[in-house]
Amino acid sequence: MKNNNNDIMEIMISDYIEDNLSKQDKENFEKYMKNNIEFTSLVNSINNNKSIMSSQPYVIPSKDFLINLNDKITNLKINKKRYWFGLNYEYSLSFSFIIIFMSLLFINQYYNIESEDKINASIRLIENEKLTIKDSLNIIEADNYIILQVKGIEKK
């Protein structure tokens, strides 16, 4: 019975030392303390620990803390400005150069192919025309031959 009571009272220790118990509970708690020296000692110890913890001297960050923090923020700002599509300044610059170079290469290649095609087409056209002229000359020659033959026949 005593142990059971002790467990219940233990649950109330924090509320007691922080003065959160109702008047009735507080009276019961103090009555229990009067009859249990060991329990009273426990309550006093916990209260004492609480006081020690809350009165612990504050440890403070080093003198450089704020300077370092400001440096980090400044670096953050600079990096943020320099960032372009998620890349930092150096990378984005190199990336831009690569893109420009590749574009120029592509344009150059494209126009090379196109002009080569045009030249080839012109050559083909000229050759076709040559053939046409040759054909025409052949026809003329053949016609001349016929005429000459017809004339020769007439001479005969």
Add this chain to the structure above:
Amino acid sequence: MNEITDEELIKNFQNGDVNSYNQLVYRYKDKLFNYIIQFVKDAAQAEDLLQDTFLKLYTHKDSYKEIAKFSTWIYTIAGNYAKTELRKYKRRKTYSHSDLGFDNKEFIIKDKAETPSEAFLNKNLKTELNNCLSILPLNFRTIIILRDIQELSYDEISTIVELPLGTVKSRINRARLKVQECLNNKGFK
């Protein structure tokens, strides 16, 4: 004597007033440093984590919504950084040769060679109290630090640790009892 509230300061900062950010840093740097150092036990590391916390405040200022108090928001950020670091440390410890005999005592401040009579001196009580805090399970430690060292309200703690108020209260009580039990085992009664 109407001091501008934290919530007003963060609102001003969200509207572009960097001076408000500086004021918030001044208000919270010491409190948060003392909070973080309870987890990592190393001043340089605690400073780094504190800087990360304030950098996050700078870069993610718009994540703060006025539904919660600013203090709970900033404590949550700092606590998350500290606990992540603590987990990393524990993982590293698992792979390295621990110079300590058992897992739970990783964060004990180096034990001084003490005689039984010294153990009863009050200054040792403070040291042992810190040692006992260090070996508390993380969920108890966080709560007792927030309540007894940082002196936050139960409501604020409940928001930070995302637990119901009743659970927070009972955990604080249990944590205090555990600390006392630990002190008893070390000879403090």
